[in-house]
Amino acid sequence: MSTAALDQWIRSFAQLIAENKDLLTDLDSAIGDGDHGANMDRGMRAVVAALDDTSPPTASALFKKVGMTLVSTVGGASGPLFGTLFLKAGASFGDTSEVSLTQLAAGLRAGLEGIVLRGKAEAGDKTIYDALAPAVSALDTAVSDGVEKTEALKRALAAAESGRDATTPMLARKGRASYLGERSIGHQDPGATTVALLMAAATQALP
Amino acid sequence: MKKLINDPQDVVAEALLGMEAAHPDLRINHEHRIIYRADAPRSGKVGIISGGGSGHEPMHGGFVGLGMLDAACAGEMFTSPVPDQMLAASKLVDGGAGVLHVVKNYTGDVMNFEMAAEMAAEDGGAQVLSVVTNDDVAVQDSTWTAGRRGVGVTVLLEKIAGAAAEQGRTLEQVADIARRVNESGRSMGLALTSCTVPAAGKPTFEIGENEMELGVGIHGEPGRERVPLAPAREIAQMLLEPVLADLPFTRGDNVLAFVNGLGGTPLIELYVMYNEVSRILSAHGVQVARSLVGPYITSLDMAGTSVTLLKVDDEMLSLWDAPVKTPGLRWGA
Numbered sequence: 001m002s003t004a005a006l007d008q009w010i011r012s013f014a015q016l017i018a019e020n021k022d023l024l025t026d027l028d029s030a031i032g033d034g035d036h037g038a039n040m041d042r043g044m045r046a047v048v049a050a051l052d053d054t055s056p057p058t059a060s061a062l063f064k065k066v067g068m069t070l071v072s073t074v075g076g077a078s079g080p081l082f083g084t085l086f087l088k089a090g091a092s093f094g095d096t097s098e099v100s101l102t103q104l105a106a107g108l109r110a111g112l113e114g115i116v117l118r119g120k121a122e123a124g125d126k127t128i129y130d131a132l133a134p135a136v137s138a139l140d141t142a143v144s145d146g147v148e149k150t151e152a153l154k155r156a157l158a159a160a161e162s163g164r165d166a167t168t169p170m171l172a173r174k175g176r177a178s179y180l181g182e183r184s185i186g187h188q189d190p191g192a193t194t195v196a197l198l199m200a201a202a203t204q205a206l207p
Numbered sequence: 208m209k210k211l212i213n214d215p216q217d218v219v220a221e222a223l224l225g226m227e228a229a230h231p232d233l234r235i236n237h238e239h240r241i242i243y244r245a246d247a248p249r250s251g252k253v254g255i256i257s258g259g260g261s262g263h264e265p266m267h268g269g270f271v272g273l274g275m276l277d278a279a280c281a282g283e284m285f286t287s288p289v290p291d292q293m294l295a296a297s298k299l300v301d302g303g304a305g306v307l308h309v310v311k312n313y314t315g316d317v318m319n320f321e322m323a324a325e326m327a328a329e330d331g332g333a334q335v336l337s338v339v340t341n342d343d344v345a346v347q348d349s350t351w352t353a354g355r356r357g358v359g360v361t362v363l364l365e366k367i368a369g370a371a372a373e374q375g376r377t378l379e380q381v382a383d384i385a386r387r388v389n390e391s392g393r394s395m396g397l398a399l400t401s402c403t404v405p406a407a408g409k410p411t412f413e414i415g416e417n418e419m420e421l422g423v424g425i426h427g428e429p430g431r432e433r434v435p436l437a438p439a440r441e442i443a444q445m446l447l448e449p450v451l452a453d454l455p456f457t458r459g460d461n462v463l464a465f466v467n468g469l470g471g472t473p474l475i476e477l478y479v480m481y482n483e484v485s486r487i488l489s490a491h492g493v494q495v496a497r498s499l500v501g502p503y504i505t506s507l508d509m510a511g512t513s514v515t516l517l518k519v520d521d522e523m524l525s526l527w528d529a530p531v532k533t534p535g536l537r538w539g540a
Contacts, residue, residue: 033285033426034407071322075260075286076315080322118318171351175314178352179428 001099001149003059005206007051010066012201014044020197027190031177036078036190043074043082059099063090063107077175078191081115081128088114101149105139112136119174126170126177126184131192135160135199150207157199164192208408210508215405219261219281223268230534232272239295240288242268243278247300253372253381254278254300254333257309257365258293259316260285262404263425265535266362266504267309272533273540275369276309284404284507285426287315293323294330301333305378307385309365311357312341336378338385340364342394342515344453345422345430356424359467359515360392362503363527366536370529384526388517393450396430396513397442398423400471402506421445425469425506439476443483446514451491456516458492463517463527468502471510477501480512488516497527503535 017024017040024037047069056062067086071079089107093099099107112132115121121129138159142152165188172184212218219240226242227235234245248254257267258280267279277300282288297306306327310320317339324335340357368385376384398420401410411427414420419437422430434445456462466481468474481500488495496519504513519527530539 029407034404034411035283035286038406039283039286072289072291075282075289075319077287077318079289079315080318118321119314173351175353176426176428179346179356179424181348181352183429 001059001104001206003056003062003097006059006062006099007055009202009205010051010062011048012205013198014048016197016201017041017044017194020193024190024193027188027193030187031172031180031184032190033176035076036194039074039076039078040082040194043070043079046073058093058095058097060090060093060095063087063093066090077119078194081119081191082194084114084118085111085132101152102143105136105143108132108136108139121174124170125174126167126172126189126192127174128191128195130167130170130189131160131163131195134163135195150203153199153203153206157196157203160196160199164188164196167192208403208405210403210405212405215408218405219283222261222264223281226268226534232532233534236295236299239292240281241278241292241296241299242271242281243296243299244271244273247277248302249277250302251304252302252375253304253378254297254302254306255309255365255369255372255381256280256293256296256300256306257361258282258288258296259311259313260287260426262402262507263505267365269535270362270365270533272531274373274529274531275365275533275536284406287313287319290319290323290326293320294326294332297323297327297333297335305334305336307368307372307378307381308335308337309361309368309385310337310339311361312339312354313356314353334378336382338364338368338382338389340389342389342392343396343424344393344449345395345424347431356428358396358425359394359465359504359513360389360517362467363392363463363465363499363515363517364388366531367523367526369531370526373529384522388523391454391519392515392517393453394513394515395446395450396423396425396469396511397421397446398427398430398469398509398511399436400510402427402470402509404507419511423511425504427506427509439479440483442512443480443487443514446512447484447487450514450516451493454516454518456491456493456518459494461494461496461519462488463497463499463519464488464495465499465515465517467504467513467515469509469511469513470502470505471508472502472512474501477512480514484514496524
């Protein structure tokens with residue numbers, strides 16, 4: 001995958017966030033403070049503007065720019081968490097112009113570990129983790145099974161989507177939703193929904 | 208929605224312009240949305256910064272000035288500020304003695320302040336210590352939630368730590384008294400109505416004409432339970448009993464009693480509440496050494512109140528009494 005292809009992934013993600021802004025806000029209104037859609041949209045618009053301004057030469061520089069921009073513009077918990085995902089993934093790519101599927105899987109794994117360190121979330125807490133961890137595992141498995149890229153990304157998306165759906169019956173244990181206790185049950189997690197959009201953008205932009 | 212605004216998107220930026228016009232002792236960095244003392248940095252003095260989502264005014268921007276905060280970072284409405292803001296604010300107020308970050312315990316605030324402190328360390332910038340406030344006893348299950356929220360104690364901590372910094376104490380000493388204030392204080396709030404976030408245009412939660420949310424958070428987070436509307440004397444009991452039992456506060460303790468308005472409740476009702484609070488404390492043999500009554504940590508236009516008790520010693524009292532000159536609190540200066 002070239003830097004240009006990864007750049008396209010980010011832009012597709014921004015597009016999906018814009019299209020789903022109201023859905024994300026509605027999900028967050030049910031169990032949070034109703035600003036996840038607006039905050040992610042503001043952040044991804046800033047990312048696209050930054051990429052339009054100067055095009056980073058390497059995948060590593062691209063992801064670092066995306067991560068820094070999200071950290072600087074999103075706020076709340078989503079800014080540091082999604083920012084960390086891209087910053088850690090970018091750092092793991094090293095100085096290379098082409099990113100292999102193996103490197104992408106390792107990068108997302110590094111991002112997931114960064115998110116765990118930052119947010120202290122565990123499986124079943126009803127967070128970003130519950131969609132991202134299955135997606136990263138599916139990608140890892142596909143890589144070690146020698147599955148080709150398009151199919152591997154499809155599997156990662158399917159895993160993210162089932163992870164997202166599995167957040168609905170969970171009791172929130174992190175973030176503002178945790179204060180709802182039992183009342184958080186029956187609502188899909190907005191952060192996990194955003195992770196599924198990120199993987200959907202990958203299947204669109206990295207065929 | 209009826210509000211004194213122009214465009215919902217411009218509320219934070221325009222309020223900062225208003226603060227700048229109204230308070231010549233303050234400076235505003237509009238790019239980073241930082242309110243800071245015109246005389247910052249003060250050489251050799253520990254800098255104290257705080258910040259959080261907007262909508263809780265006068266906290267935090269209204270507590271910038273002599274004897275309290277050196278700078279405050281304003282986030283979007285009810286959204287924590289970003290690390291760049293805290294990093295820039297730390298640089299603005301670093302007089303060479305280090306910078307204390309005062310952080311309320313909310314997931315977003317804690318993460319953004321942590322990232323700012325890490326960035327400051329990587330930069331080789333100011334030495335940073337952080338104190339997190341978590342005084343809200345309404346959150347009972349703090350193991351399986353994001354933990355107790357930082358509420359009323361934050362105001363008292365910013366005043367007391369601010370006075371300690373003004374006296375020229377070291378960063379460790381200022382952080383130490385700040386932690387002691389957090390450990391010695393407990394709060395609980397109650398909402399009569401929801402708040403309305405300007406960009407949302409409608410109330411954050413539905414609540415009936417004859418209901419109250421007991422244990423509400425300052426962003427409209429749900430509390431312990433929805434209860435029927437009650438007279439002030441019963442409300443005071445509902446709020447004070449869990450607060451008294453938690454520390455616990457006992458007979459002979461000296462306290463600072465703080466009855467706070469959440470934004471939409473008139474001062475006369477807060478004094479009705481204070482009367483009940485004072486009566487209950489007296490019945491428990493708890494001595495009120497100092498009091499604070501008014502809207503200091505608010506939730507936009509939410510009607511309701513919170514009660515904070517801080518168990519004080521002579522050191523805290525003398526720091527509380529020290530001169531302060533900010534838009535929100537001013538005496539002795």
